Amino acid sequence: MYESRTTEQHLIERFVEDLKELPEVEAELDYKAQRPPMEREYNAHVALRVAGKSFILLVEAKKAVYPREVRQMIWHLRERSPAQRSRQERMRLTLLIAETISPGAKELLRKEGVGYYDSGGSLFLSAPGAYIYIDKPPPKTLAKSIRALFSGRRAQVLHALLVRQRDWFGVTELAREALVSPATASQVLTELDRFEWLASRGQGPSKERHLREPGALLDAWVKQLVTTRLQTLPRYYVAGIKADALAKQLADVFESREVDYALTHEAAAQQLAPFLSHVSQVRARVLVGASVNAALIDLNARPVTEGANLVIIEVKSPGDLLFRERVSEVWLASPIQIYLDLLRGEGRGKEMAEHFRKERIGF
Template identity: 25%
Template sequence: MSENTLINQLPSSLPEGLTLEGLDVLPMGKSGPDLQGILKTPNGEFPIAIEVKNTGGTATFREAARQVKTYAVQGGAVPFVAGQFFGKAARQVAKEEGVGIMDLAGNFYLKKDDVYIEKIVEKNPFAQKIPLKNLFAPVSSRITRVLLTQPKKTWLLGELSQEAKVSLGQTYKTIDRMIEEEMVERNQKNKLVLRNPDQLLVAWKNTYSSYELKKFTFFSFEPNTTTLLTSILEKAEDLPFTLSFFSGADLVAPFIRGVTKLQFYIKRLSDLDRWKKLLDLKEVVDGANVELYIPYDEGVFYRIQKISTSFVKEAPVVSNIQLYMDLFNNPARGAEQAEHLREIKLGF
């Protein structure tokens, strides 16, 4: 978006009671902000310096904020970043950096001395796609899973690509976007470091429910899930499976009492009939006590744990990160179990 477009449209996008006058670009050849003008408020008027930013993530926004602060100090003005639309993350960076924001959607923020004005527009009227969606597509999510499973490890790009089993090109694109969003950064040795695991986890879980798992529900005449699991561990030698959901959580971080279903992933649809025969399962719509899932992507099986307790030995369970994602999106108190798991196992 050009400076001329903002000059024409920004004044009409301001909150009621504010006016923007004398908005113009700097004379040719003079260094400084993209735009400058006078902002009039009920509490007074201020010269402002504006840096225009329309693309990139929070890292790019932060760079613009720091640049305009430099210009503002030189000219005795209030620093602003302006653009088409700024979401929650950009608004937070603006507050951290001490700059104002204004955009064509109507977002506005100013804090100077005793003047505080803020207007928030949550929905982007110009959006054409879901923000960050591509970061968490099934294959790209393998990279997220690897980073969150080993949050303190540093990576060369090629190492991360191999570990996640994702092409080097796709890994580069995904990491580049994560760097833009300040989730990942490069250290002094040019290795990749997970900067904000909490931000990455939250962003992923907010899109995870869109994944399509194939779910099959059955009834077993064995009502005791521990007895049933023990039987599987003894008999299913060539039938790979991995516990998850409440069955996995009951072994890793028990919280919800009275788990009455056995829930696990199987690798292949072609194995389904063998499972039915092995456990003498009856397919049902209601009253299921066994749930089998075929995952949306093989990344679900990354870093399977072998958990032993007083009643089972080396039961395979998905990684704690995968377990958290599966639980959080389960409507039957899954979010409570997920947060308990996060508190005692994830550490962020």
């Protein structure tokens, strides 16, 4: 508890110092002010002067803020906000300070005109005659938490929810679908609840959840792709064969060697939602194992640095091939995986991804 109070105090002091750095802004922590009873619950008062206009900021400090908590916080803040009694009295504004405020929570706060500040330096304040909006990258703690949600086994849970976005899941069933432990599934559901992307029904062990905002979740995943480093992929050239025939030959060789795989990128998207006049390259997700090299030798695939018509995306877990489907005697990655892989491709990959999402995914 002491550590929490110290962190809040430090964040409030940083907020005041950041205000002082702005042009035509004066700010001072108001420790000794005689506060009315309704204002004593706030963590701090800040005397603020912006371009000659005076305000009192009533500061509420929190550890972290997500959309799920925002509406209740806004109602609570407004219930406690004192009414303006005269034109001469300095206007009182409520402002929320937190170590982390999620992007969705910030958007809701701005829509409601409630000010905020986070440890990353983002600031919003709107009042008659004064408007301040500074948008900075999320603080490292929030960025790390979100990044973890979209990687590893947690990403498998998101994948399952997106692929079966019309279904209701209990924790155990979802864990089974995603090939993860119930604890991991439960952690992911708790995080998604904070963003208000889930609907729920029932209580206790029989509680079920349903992804009601699949588009928002997929958009958030796309944003995370931009922040991750591109993997260096093994590239090969197979002589004397076109991409469609190469895909079928690749499937035959991998299956004869019992290699688990799934075609992705343009070669897979073209089969599910045609867009290009022709595909010049085959990309496949391949489960790493001793038989992979033997299969590539059978295929007469020659490693190259340019001019490749075959690219291998090495994966280490069966979870990386979740929800692959059999189409025309070839295994294809799930539509969600194909879409995400297209966004990381070259050439017309991003253009094809937009078409594929509209035609095949639909949200």
